[in-house]
Amino acid sequence: MIRRRSPMPLMCMVAGLALSVIAGCSKDWPAFRHNMLRTAQQGRCSALADPTKAPNLAVRWTYPPTGALSPFRASPVVYKGRVFIGNANGRLYALDANTGTLLWQYPSAASPALTSQFTCNPSSMGIASSAAIARVNGVDAVIFGAPDRSIGSGLGEGRLFALNAATGAELWKSPVVARLSGTTFGSKTEFHEQIGYSSPLVFNDRVYIGVANHCDNPIQKGRVVAVHLSSGTIDTGFSYCSTGTCADSTRGGGVWSSVAGWSDSVYVTTGNVRAGQTFEPSPNHGLSMLRLNKSTGAVIWQFQPVPWVLDGDPDWNATVSYHAASCGAMIVSTQKDGWTHAVNVAPSGGTASKRWTFPPHITPFSPTDGTAHGDTRYMRSGAVWRDVYITLNGGLNLTSSGVTGGLRRLHAFNVCASDAERLRWLLDVPSTTPCAPGDTHCYRVGQPVVTRGMVYVGTDQGHVLAIADPSIWPAVGWRCSNPDILAANCVASGYSFVPEPTVLANVALPDGGRIVYSEPALARGKLFIATEGGHIYMLSP
Amino acid sequence: MYVAWVYFVALIATIVCTTGACSMFDTRGVALLERPPDAQLKGSISRPDKPFVEGPPGTPYARSSFSATEGHYVIEVRDLLVAPAQQGISVEAMGAGVLEVRDGTGSVMIGNKTMAVSMGATFFVSEGDKIRIESRGGPMILRAHFFKNR
Numbered sequence: 183m184i185r186r187r188s189p190m191p192l193m194c195m196v197a198g199l200a201l202s203v204i205a206g207c208s209k210d211w212p213a214f215r216h217n218m219l220r221t222a223q224q225g226r227c228s229a230l231a232d233p234t235k236a237p238n239l240a241v242r243w244t245y246p247p248t249g250a251l252s253p254f255r256a257s258p259v260v261y262k263g264r265v266f267i268g269n270a271n272g273r274l275y276a277l278d279a280n281t282g283t284l285l286w287q288y289p290s291a292a293s294p295a296l297t298s299q300f301t302c303n304p305s306s307m308g309i310a311s312s313a314a315i316a317r318v319n320g321v322d323a324v325i326f327g328a329p330d331r332s333i334g335s336g337l338g339e340g341r342l343f344a345l346n347a348a349t350g351a352e353l354w355k356s357p358v359v360a361r362l363s364g365t366t367f368g369s370k371t372e373f374h375e376q377i378g379y380s381s382p383l384v385f386n387d388r389v390y391i392g393v394a395n396h397c398d399n400p401i402q403k404g405r406v407v408a409v410h411l412s413s414g415t416i417d418t419g420f421s422y423c424s425t426g427t428c429a430d431s432t433r434g435g436g437v438w439s440s441v442a443g444w445s446d447s448v449y450v451t452t453g454n455v456r457a458g459q460t461f462e463p464s465p466n467h468g469l470s471m472l473r474l475n476k477s478t479g480a481v482i483w484q485f486q487p488v489p490w491v492l493d494g495d496p497d498w499n500a501t502v503s504y505h506a507a508s509c510g511a512m513i514v515s516t517q518k519d520g521w522t523h524a525v526n527v528a529p530s531g532g533t534a535s536k537r538w539t540f541p542p543h544i545t546p547f548s549p550t551d552g553t554a555h556g557d558t559r560y561m562r563s564g565a566v567w568r569d570v571y572i573t574l575n576g577g578l579n580l581t582s583s584g585v586t587g588g589l590r591r592l593h594a595f596n597v598c599a600s601d602a603e604r605l606r607w608l609l610d611v612p613s614t615t616p617c618a619p620g621d622t623h624c625y626r627v628g629q630p631v632v633t634r635g636m637v638y639v640g641t642d643q644g645h646v647l648a649i650a651d652p653s654i655w656p657a658v659g660w661r662c663s664n665p666d667i668l669a670a671n672c673v674a675s676g677y678s679f680v681p682e683p684t685v686l687a688n689v690a691l692p693d694g695g696r697i698v699y700s701e702p703a704l705a706r707g708k709l710f711i712a713t714e715g716g717h718i719y720m721l722s723p
Numbered sequence: 724m725y726v727a728w729v730y731f732v733a734l735i736a737t738i739v740c741t742t743g744a745c746s747m748f749d750t751r752g753v754a755l756l757e758r759p760p761d762a763q764l765k766g767s768i769s770r771p772d773k774p775f776v777e778g779p780p781g782t783p784y785a786r787s788s789f790s791a792t793e794g795h796y797v798i799e800v801r802d803l804l805v806a807p808a809q810q811g812i813s814v815e816a817m818g819a820g821v822l823e824v825r826d827g828t829g830s831v832m833i834g835n836k837t838m839a840v841s842m843g844a845t846f847f848v849s850e851g852d853k854i855r856i857e858s859r860g861g862p863m864i865l866r867a868h869f870f871k872n873r
Contacts, residue, residue, distance in 0.1 A: 225749060508752030543842075552825065552843025568753040581842065582802060582825040582864040587772070596755055603755055610769050652756050659767030660758065664862075666786075667804075668774045669766045675775065675784055676807045676862035681756055682767035 211260040211703035211710070212315035214381035215563055216631070219504035220442040222565035224633040228707035231634035233655040235723040236648040239687040239709070243282035243720045245275070250693065250716030255304045255378075257312040257629075258712055259324070260705035264347060265720075266324045267712055268309025272297040274326060274343075275718075276350060279708065282720060286350035288343075298329035298338030298376065300365045302397035304699060305378030305438075312381040312440075312701075315347065316389070318354070319412055322347040325384060327377040327391050329362070330355075337362045340377040342389060342409055354414035359407040360393050367399045375402050379499065385443035385476065387411045388420070392437025392450060398495075400458050403428070404435035404468065406450055406479060422479035424452050424470075425463035433459060435468035439501040439563075442513075447527075448476045449504060449513050453497035455490060462490040469498055471515060471525055471534075485525045485534035487517065487545040494556035500573075501563040508569055509598035512537050516564060519555040520576025520585045524597055540593070541578050542601045558585040562698075565632040570606055570651065571595045572630045572637055578605075578664040578677070587665060589626050592639065594651065594683075605663050607652060607681045612688060615643060629701040637683075638704065640697025640711055646721060648687035657681035693717045775804045783812045783856070788866065797871045803856070804864050805829065811857040816848040818871030827863030831856050 208217070208226075215222040229235040252270035259266050264285060265277040272295025276285040289295060297308050304310060306329075313326035324347045329338030333355075340360025344353040364372030380392035388408045395402035404424035408417040421428055424435020434455030442449040455468030470486040488496055496519035504527070505514045511527040521543070526535040539545055547553045564573030575593040576585050590613065594606040611627050628640035635651035660679040662672035672679055691697075695715020703710040709721045758764065775784035789800035797818065802825070805812050822831075828841040832855040833848060840846070848854060850871065856863070 223749075506748045506750050508750050548843075550843045551841075552823065568749055568751060570753055582866075583773070598752065599755060606756060653753060657756075657767075659765045661767040661769050665769075666771045666774060667784075668771060668776075671775065671777055671784060674777075674806055674808055675804055676858070679758055679764065682769060 209706050210262065211258070211705040213259060213384070214257055214312035214314065214440050214701070215501060215503070218383060218385055218443045220440060220501050220563065221503050221505070222563065222629070222631040222701065223567055224631070224704040228633065228704070229723040230638070230704050230707055230709060231636050232723070233636060233650045233686055236636055236650070236686040238723040239646070239648055239689050239721050241689070241691065241719050241721050244692065245277055245282040245284070245718045247282070252308065252716055253304070253695070253714035254712030254716065254718065255307065255310040255699040255714070256712070257701040258703045258710040258718060259313050259315060260703050260710055261315045261347060262322065265710050265718065266313045266347070267718060268311065268313065268326055268328065270307035270310070271295055272308035272328070274309055274313065274324070274345070276324070276347070277718065279705065279710070279720070282718070288345055288350045294331065296328040296330055298362065299331070300337065300362055300374060300396045302399065305394070306376055306396050310378035314382045314384045316344070316384040316411060318344050321353060323353055325382050325389055327359070327380065327382055329376070334358045334361070335363050337365060340375065342382060342391060342414060344414060356409045356414040357416055359391060359409070370400055373402065374399060379438045381440040383441040383443050383448065384411065385448065388417055388476070390441040390443065390448055392439060392441055394436030394438045394453060398454070398457050401433045401454065402436060403433050404437045404452050406437055406441060406448070406474065419477060420479045422474055424467040425455060425465070432463035434463065435466070435470070436497065438497050438499045442502050442504050443476060444504050446476055447473050447482060449473055449502045451498035451500065451502055451515055453499070454493055454495045456493035457495060466490060469493060469496065471498065471502060471513060471523065473513070473527070473529070483529040483532070483534040485523065485536060487521065487523055487539070487547060488519065488555045489546050491549055492547055492555050494554065496555040496557060499561040503564055503566045503571065505566050505571060505597055507597050512597065514564060514571050514597065516560050516562070516573045516575055518560050519558055520560045520580050520588055522573055522575045522595065538601060538604065540575060540595060540604055541580050553581060559589060559626070562627070562629040565630045565637065567632040567635060567651070569596060569598045571597050572632060574627060579666045583666055591665065592627060592630060592637070592649070602678070605680050607657070607683050608661060608663065608665070609649060609683055609685070611639070611641060611647060612685060613643065626698050628697045628699070631702050631704055633704050638702045638709060640700065640702060642696040642698045644691045644694035644696060644713060644715065646689045646691065646697070646702065646709065646711055647685055649683050650686050652681045652683050655684055655686065658684045689721060691717070691719055775802065781813055783814065792873070795873050797873055799869045799871070801867045801869070802864060803867055804862055805856050805858040806862055807858050807860070811855055814854045814856065814867070816850055816852040816854060816869065818850045818869040820848045820867055820869040822846055822848065822865050822867045825864045825866050827858055827861055829856060829858040829863045
């Protein structure tokens with residue numbers, strides 16, 4: 183008698199594995215901030231997560247091996263042994279993850295590069311948007327946004343591309359998603375939209391991307407555009423505009439960040455509205471953290487800590503993280519003014535339900551509370567590990583000493599703790615060279631990522647640091663929670679001691695190029711990072 | 724039977740993978756970091772660039788933020804920290820001045836007049852005024868801008 187095995191266990195295993203991949207359990211780094219929640223967390227075990235091995239971190243290959251490309255502002259994504267990244271020269275590169283060998287580039291060397299005629303900051307130079315991996319009609323695809331002079335006005339309007347990840351062959355190209363109808367600075371009759379600061383979110387059968395502008399010259403109406411994953415055509419059922427209606431002439435609320443997604447919603451942050459405008463538009467979704475219906479774009483809740491009257495251009499530039507903590511799910515991000523905010527995923531009576539702000543403060547801010555909210559460069563996204571959120575933040579001395587100190591300092595927050603125990607640890611990232619006279623924003627740290635308590639981050643001096651949460655490796659010491667207070671006076675002054683984590687590795691990359699926009703990608707025990715010196719490096723312990 | 728066990732172990736491993744250690748939904752939490760006893764507390768090497776310095780008893784922790792002499796005038800900008808453990812501090816205005824609360828809440832008494840203040844509040848003093856400041860619920864930091872004719 184032949185007994186037929188039930189296919190159920192196999193089906194369960196396949197389903198589980200599929201869920202595992204969907205849920206971000208990837209050993210790879212298939213998206214900006216690793217996954218659709220934008221947690222910047224590599225959950226799999228590897229040598230990078232081992233504090234005893236991290237000190238051995240060293241460069242294993244460099245691309246290009248000789249010479250240099252233009253600066254990299256995009257971050258690498260890694261999938262099935264390939265590294266994908268766009269460059270300011272307008273080309274996307276696919277490299278062998280083990281050797282750094284070039285597999286293909288798009289467009290080919292013989293074809294025009296993907297560049298814009300309107301260039302004013304790093305987000306408008308070639309391909310600044312990080313790519314994302316997806317399955318398109320059964321094919322592994324790499325999807326990215328870039329300007330393209332072969333469409334529309336011919337000036338470099340922004341669109342999305344889907345390429346075969348194995349060959350670089352085109353699968354589809356979207357219609358224009360970011361309009362560029364002229365290059366006259368300040369023109370209010372031309373569209374000056376761009377997508378360089380937003381990485382595509384692949385979420386179910388849609389791809390979402392945020393639309394901002396070219397250097398506020400002038401500000402444009404912020405939008406999120408969704409296209410169909412299978413074809414790249416615009417999903418006309420989804421519509422989000424930051425001010426007024428999508429058809430009116432109001433401006434502002436540029437989406438300078440990447441969209442995050444989970445369940446029935448997508449999450450986004452928006453930029454300034456007041457620049458060059460006399461009246462506040464209605465509605466005004468600028469300078470906000472937003473939860474949107476993923477199918478329609480309708481606003482489910484809005485958290486706007488800085489009201490119109492205080493809008494000094496603190497664009498909310500950092501991408502949000504969906505933080506599924508032990509005390510509940512929250513959306514966390516740091517605004518450009520140096521304040522970090524956590525908002526419950528679930529609304530309260532239809533409005534946003536704030537969980538906490540650091541440094542602690544009542545929101546919305548008011549004109550009489552003494553706070554200032556300008557373009558003070560807290561633009562980096564944070565990383566999520568269990569109940570810990572690692573980010574740049576203005577710190578407990580934000581209002582008393584100004585905003586610049588926190589730009590070289592990493593904060594880790596206990597997201598579920600009370601305000602008194604919010605700060606988990608504090609680290610002044612080591613600097614190797616003095617700041618130039620008058621450089622008030624020196625010294626800058628890039629976007630942290632984390633794997634099992636090991637934090638990796640680049641710096642504007644071209645270093646990669648490995649930092650251990652004190653729960654996995656002893657702290658180097660304890661310091662006052664307010665960076666302006668001497669340890670001897672800390673408790674008496676009304677503050678508390680917090681640990682300073684140990685920097686287990688501090689690797690100077692050969693080109694010394696800044697790493698403030700690009701994030702490290704952690705995949706299968708390897709760290710991939712790109713610099714403004716025009717190189718991609720692979721490091722491993 | 725053996726095959727069934729293989730399936731079972733694989734399934735469990737997959738479930739663990741999807742729900743725990745390697746999922747982005749890692750809701751296990753993490754313990755807060757406990758401060759060691761004072762005797763074992765090792766200070767870090769980090770030092771503030773411009774620390775507040777303890778003054779005589781009854782005075783605030785202070786630091787100079789800006790100081791200049793121009794013609795007949797002395798301009799002194801000082802940051803004052805009033806700790807909650809201090810039962811109020813006293814400052815004598817070294818010149819005509821404006822004080823602004825940069826952090827915290829508390830009360831200020833100038834002469835016989837007492838006012839509650841919080842972050843963002845500003846008030847004016849005359850040279851020689853005796854100012855008594857108490858913090859409430861935590862440290863309070865003020866920035867004092869004094870102007871004095873030399």
